[in-house]
Amino acid sequence: xxxxxxxxxxxxxxxxxxxxxxxxxxxxxxxxxxxxxxxxxxxxxxxxxxxxxxxxxxxxxxxxxxxxxxxxxxxxxxxxxxxxxxxxxxxxxxxxxxxxxxxxxxxxxxxx
Amino acid sequence: xxxxxxxxxxxxxxxxxxxxxxxxxxxxxxxxxxxxxxxxxxxxxxxxxxxxxxxxxxxxxxxxxxxxxxxxxxxxxxxxxxxxxxxxxxxxxxxxxxxxxxxxxxxxxxxxx
Numbered sequence: 331x332x333x334x335x336x337x338x339x340x341x342x343x344x345x346x347x348x349x350x351x352x353x354x355x356x357x358x359x360x361x362x363x364x365x366x367x368x369x370x371x372x373x374x375x376x377x378x379x380x381x382x383x384x385x386x387x388x389x390x391x392x393x394x395x396x397x398x399x400x401x402x403x404x405x406x407x408x409x410x411x412x413x414x415x416x417x418x419x420x421x422x423x424x425x426x427x428x429x430x431x432x433x434x435x436x437x438x439x440x441x442x
Numbered sequence: 443x444x445x446x447x448x449x450x451x452x453x454x455x456x457x458x459x460x461x462x463x464x465x466x467x468x469x470x471x472x473x474x475x476x477x478x479x480x481x482x483x484x485x486x487x488x489x490x491x492x493x494x495x496x497x498x499x500x501x502x503x504x505x506x507x508x509x510x511x512x513x514x515x516x517x518x519x520x521x522x523x524x525x526x527x528x529x530x531x532x533x534x535x536x537x538x539x540x541x542x543x544x545x546x547x548x549x550x551x552x553x554x555x
Contacts, residue, residue: 366544373532373546374485416483429498430544432485 333357334421336433344441349406351436353419356400362422363395363402368435369415378404409440445469448533448547455523456555463518463550465533473497474516475534475544476508485532491516492539520552528554 334355343349351365362381366374380386380393380402392405402421406413416435423429448465455461467474475498476488489508490498496508505521516533533547 368483373548374544375546376543379543418483418485429487429490429500431487434482434484 333423333431334419334433336417336419336436338434339437340439341436342439342441343409345409345411347409349409349413349438349440351404351406351417351419351438353402353404353421353433354400355402355419355421355431357421357423357431358397358400359424360397360421361424363393364420364422364430365391365393365402365404366418366420366432367415368418374418406438409438411440411442414438414440444548446533446535446545446547448531448550450550451548452551452553454553454555457523457525459523460519460521461523461552462520463531463533463552465516465518465547467514467533467535467545467547469535469545471535471537471545472513473536473539474510474513475536476516476518477532477534477546479530479532479549481529489516489518490539497539523552523554525554528552 365378368374378393380395386393390407394403416437418435419433446467473492475490479485488502491510494510507519510516530549532549534544
């Protein structure tokens with residue numbers, strides 16, 4: 331079983347729609363969760379972090395965390411073509427060194 | 443000014459060669475990392491250093507040797523390169539070790555022929 335799982339996609343949504351990206355993780359003790367965005371040929375950049383159960387909103391982005399279900403998601407409202415990228419879910423492990431484990435990412439395509 | 447800079451951006455070499463990738467950060471961060479991203483976009487940590495001290499050393503072949511001369515620099519030396527080493531290698535840095543936010547370099551595309 332992979333430690334952090336995401337659907338690879340591509341997930342296609344029309345411009346203006348809500349994009350929903352999902353991630354599950356196996357380390358039940360994990361406390362810190364992150365979403366990184368990676369444009370093709372570029373490096374990952376942090377867009378959201380979440381540590382407590384519930385929702386966290388930042389502009390058009392909302393991160394949702396459910397530790398009981400070991401599930402974290404990212405919602406992008408009013409999706410724009412510029413949101414087209416791969417979104418990487420990252421989970422901080424409970425082992426030594428606070429290792430960050432990434433999922434393989436979901437490719438999002440926002441279509442005009 | 444680039445926050446995390448790594449060189450070279452592209453590296454094409456033959457099997458068996460030895461190569462190095464350099465990384466420097468000007469953010470004043472205490473922790474630096476090397477990540478490997480394979481062709482399927484899987485990003486996996488290789489090493490982490492905090493104030494020049496090794497804190498994470500994943501199951502990486504000992505052909506890979508990181509060196510941190512000071513907390514602003516973390517270089518990666520690879521001996522006896524193999525085809526499977528072909529990937530994009532990202533350097534990153536953060537404040538402390540709590541992964542609050544990783545700042546990534548632009549990556550080094552390594553191709554082993």
